[in-house]
Structures are given as structure tokens and as C-alpha cells.
Amino acid sequence: MSVLVKDSVGGRQSRRIPIRVSGSIAAGSILQPLNSSMIAIAIVGIAAQFGSSSGIAWVISGLYIATAVTAPMAGRLGALLGARQVYLAGLAIVSLGSIVGILAPTVGWLIFARVLIGIGTATQYPNAMTMIREYAERHRAQPRSAITTLTVCSQATVSLGPTLGGLLVGAFGWHSIMWINLPVAAFSAVLVTRFARVGSARITSVRRRELLRSLDVVGALLLLVLISSTMLFLLSLTTDPIWWLIPLWAMALASFIQWERRADEPFIDVRALTRNRALSATLTRTLLTYSAFYCVYFGVPQWLQYSRGMSATQAGLTMLPVAAVGALTTLIASHTYARHGARRTLAVGTGALLIGGLLLASVESSTAPILVLLLVAVVLGIPNGFNNIGNQNLVSSVTSLEEVGTAIGMYRTVQYIGANLAAVVLATTSGRIIGDEGLHRTGWFIAVVGTVLLVGVLISRNMGDRRHAHTR
Incomplete structure (x- = not known):
């Protein structure tokens, strides 16, 4: 299979997708990163209420497993039933899960609520990407700026989660990370319904009786x-x-x-992954990146509370530079990708990840001045934007319109598997309570991953050609 890739670095399409369209499409995608990262602050309060049982770990993992399985199916459903319809249905499921979570009497009900939220949030990103690609092809516009907007909303806001979660939990308790979803979902539904006039048509025709077979x-x-x-x-x-x-x-x-x-219509096209080496390499790189990424967003907030004795609000505010720098570097990374392509973009991101891991391993301690903590947080914000922009643009550039939703779903799947791997890494390096030594071991793990990724980026032959990508 051969896929023609539009020139993403100053290519033949110069018209941009209007911000009212890209912003509306991207709005709902902030729900997943916020729900995945706010829990890092809220989990201390949840454990205090329900007890530090094994079920608490599934409050985190349940969302990621649900999202990992649902994400590819959500992209496929969008192609079969219409991306906008599936997107809006996901917002409704998020709202239902949030209500269940607010009222949860036991940790089991809370896990169920998080599973519902994981299923709902899995629909936004792959179908948002499909709507962006559909708009770009219909209006002969370049999708890069819209992908940047989507990345800021769906990825850079992960960094904001601990800060927002700290403020909410500090003021209103852990239940607040549930009810905050309701106004966001409602607002997003209004925006998509009014401004996103794409994604209503089915990309792939299918009869209702064939739907289950098509979904595999x-x-x-x-x-x-x-x-x-x-x-x-x-x-x-x-x-x-x-x-x-x-x-x-x-x-x-x-x-x-x-x-x-x-399978005639496989859930995950194993044969295509074998042929499309650029996509396979990108998904592998994403798995490693997010294993290190979530070690930061799960580990550092808990370390600040347990070892530094910070409140939820103080820990959240200490993580604020990660969010601010992450949003800024996403915009810088978009320009870097446009001018220099994926290799240089990813080299900056993986190099910064290596440096951030070394700083966690050598500088962070319970007695370090707060200024040192803030400076380290600034460095830790850099990898997010560059790695996301590089990898997501590669996924978009090496897949067709019919495939991009499912490919992005696979991208999200490996992302959430990486999140669960991070939970395992933290439990192995730090135990239940993250102290200085545990944080330092975690930092060395991140540094090793950063080194492997950087070397891989520099020597890889699957960075995606600027004009054509041929999958064999």
C-alpha cells in the first residue's frame, strides 16, 4: 500500500482551518488529559476516604484500560456512523460517568465511573482528527495548525491537570475532579454542534446488520x-x-x-502495521515516551505531597510551570515541524526528556529550595509539546483519511498502555510512598528511556518523507 503524504513543511496547501472550527472540534479533547492527570493529586484523598486497598490502583488503571481498548473502536465507529455523532455520544458517556463518580458509595463504583469516563473520552481525539482531515480535504486547507490546536487541548493540557486538580481538590475535595467534567462536556457539545459542520457523513458505508462485523x-x-x-x-x-x-x-x-x-475488517490491522513501518515505529516510540511521561505526572505530585509535605493545592501550583512550558513548546514545536520536519522536532523532545530525567535523579530532594523545584518543572514541560507534535503529525502524514481515525486510536491505545507501565515503574522504583530515593530511581528510568528514544530518532529511517511516504 502506498500513501501520498502532503508536504507538511511548507507544502502545496497554504489555507488554514479556521480557529472556530479547529477550536470547537478540539474542545472536548481536553477531558481525557485532565481526567488522566488530575487523579495524580486526587488519589491521596480518595485513598484516605476508601482506604489504601488494591482497588485504589484500579481507579487509575481502569480508565486507561477502558480507553486503550475503546480508542481504536471509536475511530472505526466514526468512519462507520459519522465522526461528529460518535464524538457527541462520547461526551454524553463522560457526563454519565462523572455523575456516577460523584455519587459513588464504594471504590468499586468509583472504578466503574472511571471506566465510563475512559470509554467516553476515548471517542474525542480520533474523531476530532477525522473531522480535521475531512475539513482540510474538503476545503483544500492544510491541517497542521488545526492539529496543533488539537494537540494543545488534548495533550498539553495533561500538564495542567495536576495544577487544576490541586486547586479543585484543595478547595472542594476529590469529588470536584468529577463534577468539573459536566460543564466542559456541555460546552464542548454546543461548540461542536454549532461550528463543526463536518463529520456527519459516513466515510465507510455499512448496513446496520453488518455493524458488529465491521467493528470486529x-x-x-x-x-x-x-x-x-x-x-x-x-x-x-x-x-x-x-x-x-x-x-x-x-x-x-x-x-x-x-x-x-x-479478519476482513480487522480491529487493528496487523498486516498494515507490518507494511507501514513509519506508523509502527511511531507507535513504538509513543509507548516509550508515555511510559516516561506519566512517571512525571503520577510521581512528582505524589512526591511533593508525601516527601515535601505540600498540600494538594501547593503541589498543583508547583506543577504549573510544566503546564505553561508544555503549552508554549507545543506552539514552538509546530513551527519547528513546519520548517525542519519530524526528526529535529523529536530530537528536541527526546533530548529534553533525557535532561529532565537526569535532573530528577540528581537534583530533586525533599530539602531542595523551591526555586530548584520550579526550574526542574520548567525543563520537564519541554518534552511534552515537541514529542506530541512530532509523533502525531507523523501518524497523520503516513495514513489516509479512511485510516487516520483508527491509526490515532492506536496511538491513544499505546499511550494508555504506557500510562499503566508508568504505574508499574513507580510501584517498582518507589513503592506506595514516593520518597527521595524512589524519585531518583524514577529519574534514572526516565533518563534511560530518553537516551533510547534520542538515539532511535537520530538513526531512524522512518521519520516520514516530506513529500511521499511509501508503506511496503
């Missing part, structure tokens, strides 16, 4: 077993390893690959 439900269920068994085993390594999950995982993996190779 069997493939989705096998992926659920594969991801769940992987996460269960990795999380068990920190306490009592569940060794029998290894053969279950192996069987699930073999069954998933075999089924997807034979």
Missing part, C-alpha cells in the same frame, strides 16, 4: 484480554506475581494476531 468485536475482546492480562501481571510484580497470567497473555497475543490477520 472479537478482535476488540481479544485486545481487552491481552491488555488486561498485561496490566494485571505487571501490577502484580510489585506484590505477589500472578505467574499463570503469562500463558494466558501468550494465548491472547497469538489468538489476537491470528484473528486480525484473517
